[in-house]
Amino acid sequence: MLAIRELSFSYGVVQTLSGVSMQMTRGQVTCVMGRNGVGKTTLMRNIMGTLRASAGEITLGDRDITGMQPNRRARAGLALVPQGRQIFPRLTVEENLRIGLQARSDGRRDIPPDVLDLFPILKTMSKRMGGDLSGGQQQQLAIARALVGDPKVLLLDEPTEGIQPNIIQQIGEVLRQLVSVRQMTIVLVEQYLDFVRDFGNRFYIMNRGRVVADGPAASLDANMVNQHLSV
Ligand SMILES: Nc1ncnc2c1ncn2[C@@H]1O[C@H](COP(=O)(O)OP(=O)(O)OP(=O)(O)O)[C@@H](O)[C@H]1O
Numbered sequence: 001m002l003a004i005r006e007l008s009f010s011y012g013v014v015q016t017l018s019g020v021s022m023q024m025t026r027g028q029v030t031c032v033m034g035r036n037g038v039g040k041t042t043l044m045r046n047i048m049g050t051l052r053a054s055a056g057e058i059t060l061g062d063r064d065i066t067g068m069q070p071n072r073r074a075r076a077g078l079a080l081v082p083q084g085r086q087i088f089p090r091l092t093v094e095e096n097l098r099i100g101l102q103a104r105s106d107g108r109r110d111i112p113p114d115v116l117d118l119f120p121i122l123k124t125m126s127k128r129m130g131g132d133l134s135g136g137q138q139q140q141l142a143i144a145r146a147l148v149g150d151p152k153v154l155l156l157d158e159p160t161e162g163i164q165p166n167i168i169q170q171i172g173e174v175l176r177q178l179v180s181v182r183q184m185t186i187v188l189v190e191q192y193l194d195f196v197r198d199f200g201n202r203f204y205i206m207n208r209g210r211v212v213a214d215g216p217a218a219s220l221d222a223n224m225v226n227q228h229l230s231v
């Protein structure tokens with residue numbers, strides 16, 4: 001569904017991604033792992049188009065999206081739940097969700113009820129300010145805002161960061177539903193190993209802007225974790 005080939009990117013003179021290639025399959029959760037600062041968020045921004053790769057190719061289905069503007073990528077079916085959530089604190093929950101509608105290609109102007117069914121808490125809090133939600137609730141709002149755009153590919157950048165276990169579990173169940181009911185393609189940047197084992201299908205491990213290991217999520221073993229992930 002989503003393919004990245006030999007992607008490279010530099011912030012000025014600092015090369016941050018070097019020849020990254022990955023395949024994200026429809027109906028699967030593909031996990032991108034790696035220590036702090038290895039380039040995971042930079043990769044997500046290159047996929048969304050807010051950063052421009054210096055070399056390489058990104059395809060969505062059979063479309064080459066490498067040169068496309070971010071808003072066109074969103075309408076082509078990509079959505080990102082950014083690291084740190086980036087909720088608008090002075091807009092209500094409902095207003096935050098409405099922002100997600102801009103990504104739709106069909107011009108729909110009401111919030112699809114099935115998105116709220118995935119996160120019932122957002123229904124009861126629709127008039128609350130985004131900034132007054134707890135961290136876990138904000139994370140759910142950020143995921144819902146991305147889903148309002150009806151994406152084919154959902155990118156999540158460390159959705160479990162700073163979130164307590166029961167909400168992590170709820171988020172995992174939502175991802176599972178998106179895969180089984182909608183056959184969505186999910187790309188999950190994640191450092192929490194148990195979450196990858198429970199909800200992931202495949203993994204890629206990055207180090208210093210390169211892919212250094214990949215395989216089925218079930219095959220992640222202590223050896224690989226020691227070598228590439230533990231600090
Ligand atoms: N705007 C920027 N200008 C220059 N360098 C940057 C910029 N943003 C990030 N970097 C650097 O690029 C490298 C990769 O950063 P990135 O945020 O992609 O890492 P990450 O894997 O997402 O880390 P984390 O796990 O902490 O979120 C880091 O060395 C970082 O300092």
Ligand SMILES: [Mg+2]
Nearest residue numbers: 040041042083
């Ligand atoms: Mg990051």
